[in-house]
Amino acid sequence: MTYQTLAKAVTARLEIKKSEFIAYAYPVNNREQAMFHVEQLREKYPDARHHCWAYIIGDPNNTTSAGFDDDGEPNGTAGRPILNVLQHKAIGNIIIIVVRYFGGIKLGAGGLTRAYAGSAQAVVDVMRLTPYVPMTEVKIETDFANESQIRYLVENVGGEVTDVSYSKVVILQVSLAECEVATLDESLGGLGEIIKDHNDEE
Template sequence: MAYNIPRGWHQTRLEIKKSSFIGIAQHVADREQAMAFLKQVKAQYPDARHHCWAYLFGDPQMPVSVAMADDGEPSGTAGKPILNVLQHNQTGDVMIVVVRYFGGIKLGAGGLVRAYSGSTQMTLESLPTVAHVVLVKRHIVTDFKHEQFLRHFVDEHQGQIDKVSYDHRVHLTLALPETALTPLVSLAGSMGFTVYPLAQQ
């Protein structure tokens, strides 16, 4: 499955009743990266009252993992609205931190939900993205004469070569978009190399 991911750090600013809501989005692929991003945002805005956040890993239609935090705002008024907007968007492997500078006027629970949702929506609507294609792995056993051709095939299909080893034949572990698997298997039949699912190598 293909989905969009953020191209890089992106931020917006929303002013509501003298409070500033700074929405910051970044591409993150796991919790370690997400927590590092949060730390980076806190270092950039150390004097802010709240650093509320949510992340979503994988395809936004079927996420692998999600998490959120209200960071001192009333329960359910910050992290959950941020996550809700993320789950109804087309961007995956994403984290949004909404930094709030309190302006002295209380917004109430409903106002906070609208503010955090609005900040997240504004950030996502202007977020530069790039298509992310999920790669599947295959193990190839081939003669030396086909190695260069296979390397070219991988490049042509925007795949990756994860591992290469040699004995009397060449062993390649490839990561390819699913769309490349049918032509690969077809070539294997005509050229005489073997394709295995990774578990069978």
């Protein structure tokens, strides 16, 4: 499962026949995060006429979770064109929200479709994309003497120690790419072991 995702949030602005379109793109991992950004922008631009959006969670080539909303614009003229841009560019784990201030000149259905697609494309053009890497969390049990060596091995595979608990043994919580778990396990040797704790999986 490899696809492109957004490295960090970006924004772009377009003015079309006196209407202002402000497009925002955010990296997201689920629908709740996506809707949080929509609500934030509603609060930031309470006087805007429309807050239209589309998101793709997961692999854009085979997604089971995509959504869009026209937010009062004529059916099919806002959310769907934004989603089409995302699907065409094959970008996953992302939401684009376009805030529109109406300038007094009606654009018509075709004009609106082009405006929202153009806004989405404008924000895509300033994105820095990065390959999506599925991440996972593992726990490593070790003793005090080996903790610093294990931290070094975790860094070696691009992982990060996110939490540590000390009792009779040391347990390190580690976030790393799924594809690196076997490599890390092998490199641990006798220094420590990965605990298979299925209750912690989401």
